[in-house]
Amino acid sequence: MFESLKKTDVYKSIFRHSYQDTQRNRALQIVDNVFLHLHPVRVPRHATNIGYTWGMGGITFLLFIILTITGIILMFYYRPTAQYAYEDMKYLMNDVPFGPLMRNMHRWAAHAMVLTVMLHMFRVFLTGSYKPPRQFNWVVGVLLLVLTFLLSFSGYLLPWDQLSIWAVTVGTNMARATPFLGHEGPFGAQLGMQANNDVRFVLLGGTEVGPPTLLRFYVGHCIFLPVIASIFMIVHFWRVRKDGGISGPETGKKAF
């Protein structure tokens, strides 16, 4: 069974060579480094045609970088407690030098990233770039799409105004209906799930949206989700290089 597991694309994408201590594997440990795969070795002629890929993947990554930088800057003034969160947001918007610029950049880049990540998926679908050998990268991309939505959703709570509290109330109420893990979902009650021990309780840190929720969403938004997303982005870019570089029109011959 372990041998058949080793033949799957998932396994081969995570463990890129065998563990045996040979000269080749020692060389591969260095050469398979992801930092050597961020840029292509050569740029194929079709890669200059913006009309084919729309550059949506690259723009999404650029927006992620913008969000990381502006987000870190906002962290200097924002305190994730129920007492201060809303006032700090107001302070940033009214009295901090360049505060409105940073917050608006963060906000609009977040909206734009959700948009570009969806357009990226749409383009990949239209050009058939999800087909072998890129099928595993499509799966990684879907995970990144979900992570982008979660980042957007968790950031939405942080201004701590009525709009964000109720939006998150409505959003997390869906977690009640999680199968097995939600107290109103299928088989949830049979497994002993209640409002104070199910998956929604873990998300909120309580039975309703309150100060613990703000803190949990803040930590998730600033540390947990970006780190996970970065790891999947590394896999995503690495696979692009391994699957034949940036996708282009079918020419019948290899790009390189």
Next chain:
Amino acid sequence: MADQTPADGTRATPVASQPPAASPTPAPPQITTSPVRKAKQDRAPEKDPGIWRLSRRNLLTIAGWLGFFGFIFTSTIGALRFMFPRVLFEPPTKFKAGFPQDYVVGEVSEKYKDEQRVWIIRDKDGFYALIAICTHLGCTPRWLPADNKFKCPCHGSGYYKSGINFEGPTPRPLERAYIGLADDGEIEVDRSISFRYERGEWIKPGAFLPYIG
């Protein structure tokens, strides 16, 4: 057939079957268990047991890895438990709501809505407490006295004074909370005990408090 392999043996050679005939050299090639020899750069170093081979010599290695994964496993369990707080700083679900004679017949009391999210309604036979959580997606509906209905501002769900839904996207009526009399004669409401109409629970004791007096 002559052996064409270079001296360092980088090519695969079936060495076992045919020793060179009538060779003057005394030692025949070594018989190996693996018929195909790998290229030099793919060969493990001499006497390398590999990571899955257990022996006395790598006992400490195995113990180290077991300890490592044991640590990761128990840390994961601990981290999961860490996310379930023991103490919640939430308002108590049980509260007293004044004496029965303080209420006017036909009134929907919004006195406890801000703090407790509960309406207390006095009809001609007694009291019931409606939980002010929209059964669509959890917003707080508003009581509109002019229209004699509860209306949710989020998506427009509407409920009669009894709590039964009649318009908008909501799939079921509002829930009722436990209502009863405390020892001192005050009305007592517990939000954590809810009664759902679609399960036939509104006829249960606790869902309705008859007015005696």
